[in-house]
Amino acid sequence: MARAITPRKKIMWTALAWGIGLLIFFPIMWTFLTSFKSEATAISDPPVWFIFDWTTENYSAVLARSNYPLALTNSIVIAVGSTLLGILIAVPAAWAMAFVPGKRTKDVLLWMLSTKMLPAVGVLYPLVLIAKYFGVMDSRILLVVILMLINLPIIVWMLYTYFREIPGEILEAARMDGASLKNEIIYVLTPMAVPGIASTILLNIILAWNEAFWTILLTTVNAAPLTKFIASFSAPEGLFYAKLSAASIMAIAPILIMGWFSQKQLVRGLTFGAVK
């Protein structure tokens, strides 16, 4: 648009947007600040903002609690494991649907999505039974498999939309150029598909990391990830705001950073292509 924007208007919009932005972000900011306070400062009246004795003792205290490192490891194993397993199953499927679409491709895709709409409580008890039957209650493998299954429709869907953007003529060109299927995959397909696969992995690690139904209900100690670990703070023992904040920041920081990188994929991944 070739319209003149007056500096005054721009400054006004800037002030308004920053104000609202900071307000929305405030709880995260406040948690961050509190995590560096002593427990006494954390509940001081009136609240203190930036000027206090910054301390990292809360972080060391949380880290020293024996189950934090375990919860962190569990979160990483479950989020990354379920995503990679999902990718392994989804890449061939999405690839085939994007490049060799048949009459039923659309139905299959929609059906896959519909499994995502299944409310978890509807299958809660059978899952508990099955897990107990196989002796995998409170195990990482159980959560890797379950989170893979609940996110598989999204993974297939995202990959499908990315793959569909790769023009079929390019793959035909490679075939005409004498590339075998193997070379077609190595030299043409993979380099073009990698960005889409990477975004898909990123978004799904975030979703799996934050999943808080199955992770809470199917774990006790051994496989409990950060969601469950943090939930254990819901029964407070005395002064604990600063430690809660420190634990919270450690639980959300990596994902917050990944999330900011995957803003665009978020829209694509969670609206199933219905909004462009």
Place this chain on the structure above:
Amino acid sequence: MATEHSKSSARIMIAPAVFVLLVWMLVPLCMTLYFSFADYRPLRATFDAWIGFDNYVSFLTSSSFLSSVVTTLQMVAGILVITIGGGVMLALLLDQPMFGQGIVRILVIGPFFVMPTVSALVWKNMFFNVDNGLFSYLFKFFGAQPYDFLSQAPLLSIIVIVAWQWLPFATLILLTAVQSLSSEQIEAAEMDGASPLSRFWHIILPHLSRAITVVILIQTIFLLSIFAEIFVTTNGAFGTRTLTYLVYQRVLESQNIGLGSAGGIIAVILANIVAIFLMRIVGKNLDN
């Protein structure tokens, strides 16, 4: 577009994904369906494989079912109103010329990436707590009596927490939609003499209607199964027991599997009604 050979290999490539999802959907769901017709209470060692529709009848006629449906509807509606209303305004705001737009976007999107247990606990303790929460300081600062949010207005408190988490999602999607509106359309409306308000009403809002529908449907599906936020704040007490939570309590807390399974099937049916509408929209979009 393809040769016979590639078609058959395509089927083999799709098979694993279809297979695992089929098993995932059918096996547990059939088990739930089976239990829903049984009197199954493991703690009392009761198992009667067929009692007809008794579970459905007692689940549907119990007062807790009706109140849980009301609670669920209030919660979902409250969150939708806040996120859609706020989302539209934020999207329009973020579309304006400003300095540091990227940073504001990052600030606004932040809450979506906070895990539900963390946001629930942070809000519960550091904001809503009647003794040490920030809101209490704020009330005192203005000379008002501190208010115990989670026991006085538990439903509203949970709505605030969840709306805070989902506002970024609505904003992001609506912003994408706002940005896809061609500036020529707006300029044409301006040439036709439309005021900013009527431009919003006649051009922008209709353009957003599709995105709003999608946001409503997707959020509804996710919001119907809100769990962690209730689990760590009120544990279902004080009228915050949603349908999901009620089923969870029947199944895992009171271990009345039959009754809980009937509730689970009802939850599945209700969610499917919403899902059908969403599928229609997504399906239509697949065609073009």
Place this chain on the structure above:
Amino acid sequence: MGRITLDKVQKKFGDVEVIPPLDLTVEDGEFVVFVGPSGCGKSTLLRLIAGLEDVTGGEIRIDGKPATDLPPAKRGLAMVFQSYALYPHMSVRKNIAFPMKMAGMDKAEQDRRIAKAAEALNLTDYLDRRPGQLSGGQRQRVAIGRAIVREPAAFLFDEPLSNLDAALRVGMRLEISELHKRLDTTMIYVTHDQVEAMTMADKIVVLRAGHIEQVGSPLELYHAPRNTFVAGFIGSPKMNLMGGEAAKRHDAATIGIRPEHLDVVDGGGTFIGKVGVSEHLGSDTFFHVHIPEMGEPMTVRAGGEVGLRHGDTIHLTPQADKIHRFDEKGLRIE
């Protein structure tokens, strides 16, 4: 060498027969254009030759050897796609080198051929750029470069100019013709644009609904279209086709007269009508003439500058030996 023979080649998609059994021979070194309206099966036919689609029946032979069941890579053909289909993540150099790399050619020979192709196609300065940084015409040249370095038995072009603007299209048309003269290799070229067909082809294959309507040199098609479809499709502006009384006078169901074969006369004449829209191109003037007894306006090509205006009465006489006659099945009457 590149002699391609199609023997009763047939293609069905499910139950739909896109190409009924069809015979065609493309001689070595020939420039053959498949032309027809969209949906006529011309691209499918090309893709069958390329091996990108399986034939349902019949046989394809390249230089006498059966190629029906060979995968595309083994047929020794090169193809230039409508979208150019360049590999976006590779530089121009790597794009052009790709088929040679796949063939395991040694590096020195690759470099020599790349240099030669780049020189011929004016791409030397762009070898290290990505396709995304090139203009449409340059991308087109890269796609051609990628095809020629393989020294294929034949080139296949699938509507290669349809994404270019009008001016560039004329330039590229000349370049491709020039390339054909220089390489003397078989080329099969698909287009829906009859001007491209007329200007480039040694031999035109006119297709409709998968059927070959006529095969011949551009001038054969112009002078002796075998039926009313070819008559209406080849030539610009379109031939005037008319039935009724006018046709009966020539013992035909339909007669066709090209706009350039109608003379404007001062009085009398076979057709009398009113001038509608006139298009002045400077060198030519085209009149759309409304004749009362005919449904469609007739197009007339008059010389440079003719002083007739909208609404004026015009008298027309066809050149007697340039009238094409067709029977009730639409076939040419000699």
